[in-house]
Amino acid sequence: MTPEHLDDPELRAHTGWLLRGGSAAAGTLLAGGLLQAALGRPDSAAAWILPGIVIMITTPVARVALIAAGFGRQGRWRFCAVSAAVLFLLIGGIFLGRHH
Amino acid sequence: MELLVLSLLGAATGLLGALLGIGGGVFMIPMLVLYFNTPVAHAVGMGLVAVIATSNSAGSVNVGQGTVNLRLGMVLELATVLGALAGALLAGRAAPNILIGLFGILLAVFSVLMWRSPADPNDSRLDSEPSGPLDGEYFDAAENRRVRYHMKALPIGMGVSLAAGALSGLLGIGGGVFKVPVMHLYCGIPMKAAAATSNFMIGVTAAASAFLYLGRGQIPTVPTAAVVLGVLVGAWAGTTLNRKITDRAVRRAFSLLLVLLSMQMIFRAFHDA
Numbered sequence A: 001m002t003p004e005h006l007d008d009p010e011l012r013a014h015t016g017w018l019l020r021g022g023s024a025a026a027g028t029l030l031a032g033g034l035l036q037a038a039l040g041r042p043d044s045a046a047a048w049i050l051p052g053i054v055i056m057i058t059t060p061v062a063r064v065a066l067i068a069a070g071f072g073r074q075g076r077w078r079f080c081a082v083s084a085a086v087l088f089l090l091i092g093g094i095f096l097g098r099h100h
Numbered sequence B: 001m002e003l004l005v006l007s008l009l010g011a012a013t014g015l016l017g018a019l020l021g022i023g024g025g026v027f028m029i030p031m032l033v034l035y036f037n038t039p040v041a042h043a044v045g046m047g048l049v050a051v052i053a054t055s056n057s058a059g060s061v062n063v064g065q066g067t068v069n070l071r072l073g074m075v076l077e078l079a080t081v082l083g084a085l086a087g088a089l090l091a092g093r094a095a096p097n098i099l100i101g102l103f104g105i106l107l108a109v110f111s112v113l114m115w116r117s118p119a120d121p122n123d124s125r126l127d128s129e130p131s132g133p134l135d136g137e138y139f140d141a142a143e144n145r146r147v148r149y150h151m152k153a154l155p156i157g158m159g160v161s162l163a164a165g166a167l168s169g170l171l172g173i174g175g176g177v178f179k180v181p182v183m184h185l186y187c188g189i190p191m192k193a194a195a196a197t198s199n200f201m202i203g204v205t206a207a208a209s210a211f212l213y214l215g216r217g218q219i220p221t222v223p224t225a226a227v228v229l230g231v232l233v234g235a236w237a238g239t240t241l242n243r244k245i246t247d248r249a250v251r252r253a254f255s256l257l258l259v260l261l262s263m264q265m266i267f268r269a270f271h272d273a
Helices: A009-038 A042-074 A077-099 B002-020 B025-035 B040-065 B070-091 B096-116 B154-171 B176-185 B191-215 B221-242 B248-272
Strands: B136-140 B145-149
Touching: A009 A042, A009 B040, A009 B070, A009 B221, A042 A077, A042 B040, A042 B070, A042 B191, A042 B221, A077 B070, A077 B191, B002 B025, B002 B040, B002 B176, B002 B191, B002 B221, B025 B040, B025 B096, B025 B248, B040 B191, B040 B221, B070 B154, B070 B191, B096 B176, B096 B248, B136 B191, B145 B191, B154 B176, B154 B191, B176 B191
Parallel strands: none
Antiparallel strands: B136 B145
16 A cells, blocks of 8 residues: 555556657657658648647646546545546536637 | 757757756747747647647656656646636637737746746755655655655645646646746745656646647647657756756756846837737
8 A cells, every 4th residue: 555645656657658658659640740741741741740739738638537547546535536627627628629 | 941940949948848847838939929920829839739748758757756746736736727727718818919918027027936946956855754645755866865745835836826727828838937936935845846746737737728729720730740849859858867967057047048038028019019
């Protein structure tokens, strides 16, 4: 059982992997898009870059979901509830972005 | 050629942002507006994505090292995201000149905050046995010792987080320049933990606003890709350097740069009004 004043090492490791994976996937798509732009294919460039941007800005949302689930798995319900509330607000932001 | 310069700007932003515990948008957005003639709304959108990239890249290293306090980050983030959503909604209705003027004033404040930040990044460290739910500890490789700390003045931290979130949504910055000094000076969080936790949070804060800018079509694809690739490289270098060098000289140099940028932004706001 992780002491109350510490973060669970396993949760920290999983969060680190998520951030590295998100950055790598987004970076690959953005680099591919820039290559397309350099080759004079603007439509193809946008088709690569836009998913890269979406992955980049979705990664923090996925991070919050992972942390909320991790706190829940450890039975740290106060932090699980706080993280879930942050996630709810973030999803609200996405909804506003699509309809604003 | 312009894309290469944008990537270099992103790399410098990511480097400074990761070193100082801020997103770097405060540095990049004025440059985009002043030297690349990017519309303010697009510069803010690009800045938000750059902030997220810095946070993702730096956070992937810092969270594994234990300097990020996940519990504290989530609690403060609750206030920050609320502020960010309000700020982003307001930004869609704000005039560009007002945003530029606000940025100029903000940069002047930032320069003072950064100049006055403690020379010794560990001078407010507390070594009492942690017992509270938001306390923490981590191993400081530079000092070869375990640092323990107690979180205090949570209402101040929450209030500043709310304000920082509003500024993030309004101006496209991460708000770390406010949160790091307050966490360190008033909440008793060691500088390294404050910077790492702030850096971790700003990505979430910026994401709340970034979707709004993406929905409004205010994140130009190709320039953003160039900037973000630079940011990823710069942030990785920044987190590596952060463990090896003192940041006092870097922060003071950056403070002087902010003074110059703030003067230019304020001048432009009045000149174009």
